[in-house]
Amino acid sequence: DGIGKSYAEELARRGFAIVLISRSQHKLDDVARSLGKVETKTIAVDFGKTNIYPSIEAGLSGLEIGVLVNNVGVSYPYPEYYLHIPDLDNFITNMINVNMTSVCQVILIHLSLQSKGVILNISSASGMYPVPLLTIYSATKAFVDFFSRGLQEEYRRQGIIIQSVLPFFVATKMTRIRKPTLDKPTPERYVAAELNTVGLQSQTNGYFPHAVMGWLTTKLVPIDIVIFFGARMNRLQRTGYLHRRKLREQKNGTGLKTD
Template sequence: MACLLSVAAGLLYWVGAGTVAYLTLRVSYWLFWAFRLWGVGNDAWVGPRLGEWAVVTGSTDGIGKSYAEQLAKRGMKIVLISRSQDKLSQVASEIKEKFKVETRTIAVDFTSEDIYDKIEAGLAGLEIGVLVNNVGMSYDYPEYFLDIPDLDNTIRKLININVISVCKMTRLVLPGMVERSKGAVLNISSASGMLPVPLLTIYSATKAFVDFFSQCLHEEYRSKGIFVQSVLPYYVATKLAKIRKPTLDKPSPETFVKAALQTVGLDARTNGYPIHSLMGSIHSLLPTWLFAKISMNIHKSLRARYLKKNKKN
């Protein structure tokens, strides 16, 4: 009996020691990688060396505008693509004046599918080194699928903007990158695409598509010199998120994009910002059912608050 107890104790000791060693290695690797990513970064990787031009969709506000500005700051010429020509002209003028680079604009509505011939004509002949697929659409407020206002139209819009635009824009730009064996495609997904988010069902699903599409595309074309990145931010202080004041966990678009660009060439799937990366690591440890339950409760509360404020039943 004493012999068996001794063997069991020895086994438990080595299991415990092995577990501690494994966790120590995991934490050490995570800390090393975090320092490499956020402390050292890869800031010089993105620039005209990839190609003269950067193309940014949804580029008149928020994250898209900040990507356009940061890429212009690195000396890249910028093609701005968005819906409003007035806003496009204003942002193009600001970038041209501030960063002394050439700019072009293409005004299209990404809710439509018949816009890509116009975009293709506008991009013809340009040496495009970076494509930022940023244009996106979410709900006005969290809602049950069948209760979404104007449901059929909302389905069409979210799929056209969040899914089809990413595929079509990549289709237009990628061949030139492959021909030159260099380029970067940065697809702005969302933390809502990492795990299922009830009451934002269509948005969560479309952003999950962007994430998987990016990961697959990166594996297909990395050997051809193309870096494809899935960017999965949590809340950023933008109009889309309806957040006006930046905080530590809800950075300004400028702060977020500066951090995210440091990861290009290093990390093909990133939350783009150190605090968001920590949040993503924690959420990835949760069982899917638990995350969905927590998310459901949060969004039910947000839904009730919105409906009360707007006097809806």
């Protein structure tokens, strides 16, 4: 879905055969069909689990992978204080497995099968500085950014390109943004711009308006102010979300406790 689906579409358009890896076989089949004439293969796995890597390796072995896009990721359903996150224990495990372990393990498989190629790791602008009330997400994305940049330096001489991609908002299911704007583009628009930076930048916001936002928030504004306003924005979003949820529950007569 979202950004990953757009990478698949754009790379298919440029003539690549595509391997799609995600959770739901029916969605994988739909996307594979929508890619048209290019050769496709699908592997259905849940990245929340850690025992899936042998089946990914079996699915990829024998294939020449030119471009690996580590896109899978989960965020919060709404901004929340750490100890208030519902089912926190499982939430932590799932987010670490999906956002961090997947990147390390899939690259391990990739580098053991190929000696060249391009690896795009989808981090987030939330990984450029701490984002309160999305703290675990922001920390996992900072990990992806550091991991990518360190690994790029380790493997640069072998001709392997590893890029850390740090988007701001993109209009997808994750952000629930329905109306794309210049600063919140469609995933198609974002990915088309991002692919033009491959080989030129090892760390990128990927899309010109996001690069401007990245420059403003890291070079111009002191980090404490960025963190302060991030917290304020997320507190407001949290209040709005909990209020809407309460109204929905009252309407449905469920009246669950929301705080």
